Amino acid sequence: MAPNQTVSRSTAAGFGRFLIAIYALFAIAATSRSVVQIATKFHEAPVAYALSSVSAVVYIIATLSLATSKAHSRQLATVTITFELVGVLAVGTLSLVMPDAFPQASVWSGFGSGYGFIPLILPILGLWWLWRTGRNGDAEH
């Protein structure tokens, strides 16, 4: 192997299996929550409930892109998880600065305080894992 050749490890091995499981849990939780919210009381807090559905889609895409090893899944995971981090920070900040806009909590409200701040920690771990598995293979040994 050439010294400067980059070898990417699978994102679905080792710690990645744990990370994917947590993302899958959030995908299930956020999807269920947003389906119920939109179906039964969307008019009460349209912004918060629309954000819940956005977060559900983000978690689904992040789960699938981390779990698959197709050519573009790493890039898709990076874009999705970066969007997730920006979303958590933006919604978390707005929910504190403009609480009237969020009469009902979304998954990302208060930086994910309703879920033990895991929504804030998860994208940081996800980006770290993508960076770590994307480094030169020699660094892993």
Place this chain on the structure above:
Amino acid sequence: MCVSLVMAVWALVDLIRGRSSGRPFVIGVGVFEAFMALFVIGGVVQAFTTTHDFAKVEFCGYLLGCLVIAPLAAWWNRGDSSRAACAIYSVIFLLMPVLILRVQQVWSGSYGA
């Protein structure tokens, strides 16, 4: 709930040891799932026979979550005896009591989606 906490402690011990207990743990997951099936059947029967007013959709959603999460974790961890598998089981079995408490909160009307 007690069975779930026992399973969580078992998974945490396996996590510290660095490897899964394998088949005995999977049998434990099966025993846990049998308890959950009884809990869910009881919950659904109560939901559709009571005159008590509560959020039935949320209630059934949480019951469904209680039923499917452990088998999904077992499927994801199939053939994997690494620390990651133990960590996943630890989280799942610590989560289950929270879900059961949410089911009870929805039943009592103190929690909605």
